[in-house]
Amino acid sequence: MASKKTGKSTVAVVMGSDSDLAIMQTCIDTLKDFGIKPIVRIISAHRTPKVAARFAQGAAKNGIKVIIAAAGMAAHLAGAIAGWTTLPVIGVPLAAKEGLAGLDALLSTVQMPSGVPVATVAIGKAGAKNAAILAVQILAISDKTLAGKLARLKAAQSKDVAKKNAALK
Numbered sequence: 252m253a254s255k256k257t258g259k260s261t262v263a264v265v266m267g268s269d270s271d272l273a274i275m276q277t278c279i280d281t282l283k284d285f286g287i288k289p290i291v292r293i294i295s296a297h298r299t300p301k302v303a304a305r306f307a308q309g310a311a312k313n314g315i316k317v318i319i320a321a322a323g324m325a326a327h328l329a330g331a332i333a334g335w336t337t338l339p340v341i342g343v344p345l346a347a348k349e350g351l352a353g354l355d356a357l358l359s360t361v362q363m364p365s366g367v368p369v370a371t372v373a374i375g376k377a378g379a380k381n382a383a384i385l386a387v388q389i390l391a392i393s394d395k396t397l398a399g400k401l402a403r404l405k406a407a408q409s410k411d412v413a414k415k416n417a418a419l420k
């Protein structure tokens with residue numbers, strides 16, 4: 252959703268590499284389902300540390316309200332960004348080709364020191380989708396339209412499970 256005041260995106264989706272995009276497309280698509288067109292960037296905590304710092308420092312004044320940061324292997328992107336901003340940061344650990352099935356990224360993302368939280372979701376595609384929904388939930392606190400869309404999502408999910416359950420009988 253474009254912010255009413257600035258016309259800018261309210262959610263940023265950043266990822267460590269273009270090799271993360273296939274999974275993170277789920278996150279981007281889920282945000283779009285809610286009418287939110289995110290800012291999408293490839294930024295690496297290790298390969299482009301200055302860009303990561305600048306992006307995080309400027310995010311709030313650029314109208315961003317939630318940052319979703321995804322990375323694999325030694326996944327420091329979410330944590331490095333969280334160190335530079337007071338915005339909520341959602342971390343998505345990814346299973347990189349040469350990584351440890353995402354466990355490496357999960358621990359690197361979730362094990363933040365006290366005082367610098369990263370809201371960490373599950374590894375991979377489920378986490379990528381949940382990161383988008385969590386970002387929407389944060390925005391929905393002050394946005395009734397988004398809150399309504401979330402309620403409809405919950406209802407649709409319940410209906411879907413009930414249908415599958417009924418099909419068993």
Ligand code: RP5
Nearest residue numbers: 267268270271322323324347
């Ligand atoms: C991380 O290293 C990236 O987020 C990616 O998941 C992983 C591998 O990156 P590439 O070597 O594919 O660029 O920083």
